[in-house]
Amino acid sequence: MEVLNTQIQTLLARKEQALNLRQLKSINALQASEILINGNKLINFASNDYLGLSQHPLLKERAIKAIEQYGVGCPSSRLISGNLELYEQIESNIARLKGTQAALVFPTGFQTNLSVLQALSKLNAFFFCDKLCHNSILLGAQLSNKAFTRFAHNNIADLKRLLDKESNKNNWIVTESVFSMDGDIACIDNLRNLAKKTNCHLYIDEAHATGVFGKNGMGLVSNPEKTTVIMGTFGKGCGSFGAYIACSKPMRDFLVNYAAGFIYTTALPPAVLASIQAALEIIPQMVSQRQELLQTSARLRDEINQIGFNTGQSNSQIVSILLGDNELALSLSQYLEENKIYARAIRPPTVPENTARIRLSLSAIHSNLDIERLITVLRNWYAS
Numbered sequence: 001m002e003v004l005n006t007q008i009q010t011l012l013a014r015k016e017q018a019l020n021l022r023q024l025k026s027i028n029a030l031q032a033s034e035i036l037i038n039g040n041k042l043i044n045f046a047s048n049d050y051l052g053l054s055q056h057p058l059l060k061e062r063a064i065k066a067i068e069q070y071g072v073g074c075p076s077s078r079l080i081s082g083n084l085e086l087y088e089q090i091e092s093n094i095a096r097l098k099g100t101q102a103a104l105v106f107p108t109g110f111q112t113n114l115s116v117l118q119a120l121s122k123l124n125a126f127f128f129c130d131k132l133c134h135n136s137i138l139l140g141a142q143l144s145n146k147a148f149t150r151f152a153h154n155n156i157a158d159l160k161r162l163l164d165k166e167s168n169k170n171n172w173i174v175t176e177s178v179f180s181m182d183g184d185i186a187c188i189d190n191l192r193n194l195a196k197k198t199n200c201h202l203y204i205d206e207a208h209a210t211g212v213f214g215k216n217g218m219g220l221v222s223n224p225e226k227t228t229v230i231m232g233t234f235g236k237g238c239g240s241f242g243a244y245i246a247c248s249k250p251m252r253d254f255l256v257n258y259a260a261g262f263i264y265t266t267a268l269p270p271a272v273l274a275s276i277q278a279a280l281e282i283i284p285q286m287v288s289q290r291q292e293l294l295q296t297s298a299r300l301r302d303e304i305n306q307i308g309f310n311t312g313q314s315n316s317q318i319v320s321i322l323l324g325d326n327e328l329a330l331s332l333s334q335y336l337e338e339n340k341i342y343a344r345a346i347r348p349p350t351v352p353e354n355t356a357r358i359r360l361s362l363s364a365i366h367s368n369l370d371i372e373r374l375i376t377v378l379r380n381w382y383a384s
């Protein structure tokens with residue numbers, strides 16, 4: 001035990017020395033635009049609840065009704081006795097909204113990426129992942145006996161160069177549509193064209209596009225080619241929890257049989273399923289909220305850049321202030337908190353070396369006053 005503790009302490013000390021130690025903060029109450037920590041109310045710019053749906057009355061009402069009807073848990077896997085009818089309603093809604101033959105709900109986005117990519121490796125897949133893909137994608141691709149490589153971020157020329165070198169028949173291009181930490185957007189049309197030309201399949205993670213982008217708010221990719229697999233989450237813009245795959249019918253059947261993160265896990269609680277279903281009803285109608293959210297994000301970016309900060313290639317509701325240095329990122333995060341604004345410093349390895357940052361995520365329910373306050377505090381820090 002002593003040896004183990006020493007090993008742990010050595011690793012943690014290394015992280016602490018690099019100003020990289022992750023620590024949990026206790027939260028008393030949470031909303032998309034407000035957070036209560038140690039009894040202090042702060043404006044929250046660190047939530048992925050992009051539409052504020054986690055507090056929406058319809059989601060709450062449906063969740064409560066589902067508890068009354070079914071109970072709080074569904075203690076079995078879907079393949080055993082947990083496949084509540086709610087699942088099928090959600091899946092047919094997702095397939096309709098995404099324009100795919102089928103859809104499959106998973107417990108979490110992390111589990112989805114990990115286990116779907118692992119399952120695809122049983123079809124001799126070789127993965128070409130964007131360098132900035134989420135950890136769950138990279139881990140899933142790594143489970144494929146190293147049949148993967150990474151292309152320079154959003155760089156079609158680099159992707160082409162790598163594809164030219166690979167003669168495998170089942171090549172998969174893997175990307176996020178809206179990147180979680182940089183808030184920039186993948187060149188989806190170019191990727192679709194390239195995939196067609198080179199006979200590749202596409203795997204697109206829409207976690208941060210869901211709720212915010214697309215005609216019906218369900219992301220940037222719809223009516224995809226049959227060989228495309230789209231992944232999305234319900235725990236961000238949908239205000240609930242869980243994830244989905246939208247794909248062809250044969251792919252769905254394949255995943256039900258081969259995706260370990262689907263097979264060997266407990267079904268989602270009924271309240272979660274009911275709130276997802278409610279979110280899917282509301283999101284297509286929230287056109288003006290989406291437009292306003294993206295306009296506010298653009299205005300915030302402009303203001304932040306005018307102060308002198310660098311927001312990189314952000315083009316969405318995720319606006320990162322790139323600082324490069326861990327200490328600087330931590331110091332700005334602390335200053336913001338002292339001034340009643342909550343935004344976390346994001347450091348390597350979550351983001352690449354020397355790109356520590358403050359990640360700001362906006363929600364449709366932030367007020368103009370919230371945004372003005374943020375800009376004022378940032379301006380004061382920059383001037384100090």
Ligand code: PMP
Pocket residue numbers: 108109110111113134136176180205207208233234235242243
């Ligand atoms: N993909 C991306 C791009 C993400 O940002 C996240 C969550 N941070 C996930 C997948 C995982 O989703 P979940 O939180 O539902 O596990």
